[in-house]
Amino acid sequence: MKLDIATTALLSQMAAAGAPPMHELSPEEARFVGGQMAKAYPAGPDMFGAEEVEIPAQDGAKVRARVLKPSESPRGVLVYYHGGGWVLGDIDQYDTLGRQLAERTGCTVLLVDYRKAPEHRFPTAHHDAWDALLWAEKNMSALAGRKVPLIVAGDSAGGTLAASVCQKAKAEGGPAIALQILVYPVTDGAMETPGYASPDNQLLLNTPLMAWFWDHYAPNKEDRLSPEASPLRAKDLSGLPPAIVVTAEFDILREESEAYAARLKEAGVPVTQKQFDRQMHNFFAMPGLLPAQAKAVEYVGEQVDRHLAKFSEADAVVVGAGFAGMYQLHRLRQMGLKTRVIEVGDGVGGTWYWNRYPGARCDIESMAYSFGFSPELEQDWVWSEKYATQPEILRYAEHVADRFDLRRDITFETRVTRAIYDEEEKRWIVYTDKGEAISAQYVIMATGCLSVPKQPDIPGADDFKGPTYITGRWPHEGVDFTGQRVAVIGTGSSAIQSIPLIAEQAEELTVYQRTPAYSLPAGNRPLTNSEISEMKKHYREYREAQKHHPAGIPNPPRALLSAHDVSEAERRAKYEEAWETGILTALSSAYRDTMTDQQANDWVSDFIREKIHERVKDPKVAEALTPRSFPFGTKRPCLDTDYFETFNRDNVSLVDVRETPIERITANGVKTKDGERQVDSIVFATGFDAMTGAILNVDIRGIGGQALRDKWADGPHTYLGLGIAGFPNLFTITGPSSPSVLSNMLVSIEQHVDWVSDCIKWMRERELAAIEPTEEAEDEWAEHNEATAELTLFPQANSWYIGANVPGKPRTFMAYVGGVDTYRAICDQVAATGYAGFRTYEARQRKQALSA
Template sequence: MVLGAGVAGLYQLHQLREQGLRVRAYEAGTDVGGTWYWNRYPGARFDSEGYIYQYLFSEDLYKDWSWTQKFPDQPEIEQWMHYVADRYDLRRDIQFSTTITGANFDEDRGRWTIHTDRGDTIDTQFFITCGGMLSAPLENVFEGQDTFRGRIFHTSRWPKEKVELAGKRVGVVGIGATGIQVIQTIADEVGHLTVFARTPQYVLPMKNPKYGEAEQTWYKSRFAELKATIPHTFTGFEYDFEHVWADCSPEQRQEILEEIYQDGSLKLWLASFGEMFFVEEVNEAVSEFVREKMRARLKDQRLIDILVPTDYGFGTHRVPLETNYLEVYHRDNVDLVGVRDNPIARIAPEGIQLSDGTVHQLDVIILATGFDAGTGALTRIDIRGRDGRSLAEDWSRDIRTTMGLMIEGYPNLLTTAVPLAPSAALCNMTTCLQQQTEWITDVIRHVRKQGKSVIEPTRQGEDAWIAHHEETANATLVTKTHSWYMGSNVDGKPRRLLSYIGGVGTYRKKCDEEAAAGYPSFQTS
């Protein structure tokens, strides 16, 4: 059984069917798409280039789809997901509008019993989770939300029907990657926009050219090159770190940063100087380069104080791409409210009330308040492993996995986009989800070929992976910050870097080595 019908779930379903297995996927949405089904808020789009955010297992599948822009928007991405589902006739093995509520491992039979909100009981040998790393939204975050007289939307639960914002007083809570996309998109539509900003973000401008036949021919001609390159880079993008800080003069460093900045992509974060993740002096130099770019656009010192980060370094949080986002704050119909020192106290019937008692009157509130990343998709399900162990309880004490692919104590539970793998955050998602689902497909084949029925990690194997993960993470500056990367946005969540930061290529190599050695970190029965 496969949980989810997004990028991972669709490909996993296809692979298992190709292996000749009886398989069924269950999806809470009414159609395929995963992230690109749920996140249909204004301005939602890729910040990975469209031509690398694709499956690479089939050249025909790749070349028969044509993107119309470098960074496609949600409607086009959703159409691409439908194209994939149609191409392989996947919907016939997907049950939609169904939420998995519980899963129990039967040790005597070596099988999972799974329950849904529709009353289904599913008996399955393997339970494969493709629920996504950002699919458990933090929706009920403020006291009094149910008293608001207007409408409240969480960005990841945006309705399919058009939401009328014209002329309305709209408040946006949150200025992470999602909030930024919303703000820059609706500012010229709403009557008045109030942005509630707590944690400032380093932002990079997006350059998003339209793609015609010439551009489509260009990227399609690179299929073999991209397939050979993308899976082995540090972040699963087409580019990789090319420059060494110590080898460059101050003038050369400035020239390199300026040239990469002008690319209008995530390249400054993912392919400039890798030392920025490890060496504070390098990180500060790159951070100051980006700060200066932001200050020059904002001009107003009050805006600069609220929107330009100074207490953490560039690249240690998620870096958003934007289009004229900073310029929004110069509009007459936009107010910026800093809530770091005067936080939101509650939602009142008429709007948002701050701790000092100020009430901002609003007609619509948009919550871009983030997710219980990496873990939330599974901890919101009552998953019980050996001896009735609860995954939610286990992860509330210590977030543990074996390579982000299995969890000790939970046999035949195979996972994607969960902690301690690059797919938990630090990856072009299709790159990592393809790799993980292919590994899962191979390990199921291995179990069946052995004549066995159950596989699970050993405690020793899991301990070894966690030790490697922690050693790698603690060598970086990322673990010294507070962000959703570290679980800091969820009260009580154990502090651990959710994503493996040793590199996508390195992770793939370690997974391949584990398989080639006969899966020594796992045991079968």
């Protein structure tokens, strides 16, 4: 026996009744038969409230619906679309099931009696389903008494409607759906899966009847294959709410339901899937007749329990647990705000958690690249080297987390996938890849400027048979290249730091360079006790000096002279002195016009080029390593330890891809126009999708459902790099058009976090619900940002500062070049004048009555 006993008995009784096949009936006759069968269903559980309502449809009609309330304080609103092939069924026949779901899930259930075919063909049912969802969101307070998770559900054709409104909600930027429950949904109108030809599946729903439904609902084949009628046909399913997919073993829809669940999983959507064995189609909607129906309702209830247990509220959600996220958590916690930090890694540290490639170091001196908010912290921690290595910086981050007990409010190994602004509630709903939905007043993106590695865009990158590594996502256990032939593609900062160490291990190292870089010797060494003591003695004065320096790096002092004011001999002596310091900004700040005057820049650029030729023995290799296509400092200079000297080794070779471009990666190596070099491993040091990559990895929807990705389609647009018009209470730490990467990041992080925290404090003192920049202020800041950059040499370089390293990324200068000191003065003035350039919103009064 394939079916269970109860189902077999039910089918036998139906056959004995001698009714003609459903597809041979008219819609009116078929509806009568369905109504007669529903009379056998028992009455459902008593409800706290049951109310008939009419929902306005977009074409002016009224859609009948029923509100079933289980208790005085429902924990969710569940919008249910019934099955019946868009032709049969109504909310009276589904009343018992609706009551069961309301009782078991603890949610208010809204049964929707969408208009049916053939009187109302596609896309009427889809439009009615959408209008009902919008109505449920609008009337949330009346339906549940407060803001609660919104769930959509349906069986069979109703499952199709549930899936399609989820896709539309994603496209429209809301409503924010916490969960979708799809019970054997119709997902593909092609009717081509093997189940349509299987005798085992020709039970209550058979192939002729399914064709009958489609012919009545969507006689036009193009309509039935559109995503609104066939959700499986949608191109992109990413970003949809978590799904519960229920199927029956003997059902012609099982395979297309399973296919949709698989597509959801592939798109990164959390899916819980359950097949009820020995069951047929429609078993879920037959209460009292089949024991499996009660089990299925219980299963759905359990899944809703698990999901709603993950719905939580916080005052603020901080995305990222690097230095910015940790300090932001500390400040908000001091203010008494309930704060959640969501971090994709399994530990704190941000960029210093991920960037573990050989030789990874900071290019700001250790004692300057540290927090200044806690005198006790800076006195307690002891740095070992002038430029700390990644492991030491990560230990410092972990020490900060321990000292301030930060981990208890950080959720690790979790990625924020979506953030939707609820205009009515003036709160954000933040979704994670673990199925959690967090309601928060504030969302703070502390995702870092250089945290999303740029994926290799070289043809054949996936064809290589050996191991490949990306410097920005280095294996935590490290890599041993001993005895290997290694290719390193790229010569940016991570390559410059790692190449000398890889060369020491590898049997052969081939470096593929597109654009040579300016790099200065770091002169790294252990710190002496006296140096440490002297800095700690004057840390407070030093921290103040950091705040008022253009780059947040007080040493060397700010230059007052122009390079034109001195003789060539004096310039040369000054450059030599700066070269020996091993400080990142020493040469660029040797004279005040180095970054604004072409001749002044040419002088220092020529000096560095001479140094490169002194460090590399082979003149041809030295020239290939010498940058000539952009001014010094317009791409972030690098600090190195024996980088150029590494090319004097016998086991190291350089390929200038300007002369011999890479044609593709092969199964065994790298092929250029000069032939193929076979290698054992490839290291992609191809940089980052800087400034915007991590922010846009989250699907952020603001007022009117506007996607941040769409707003930034022509380049990031912010006010002060802190806020974005149309996205209230969304703050970005060191965001685009702030000094960020042109400064000591710890100094800029602290300034941003302090400003955001003070802004939130100001709002709470005035009981304001939200704040956002005005479009006018945003435009004015963009004009100022661009004008300031145009006064410098920065725009001459095709750098990641303007997104030039990422194909298709809009070209715009993404950092503020006016200096940390000037920027701080502007931000302070904005705050002191009542947050000029921002608009604020007061908290609304909650609705108390249900408006039909």
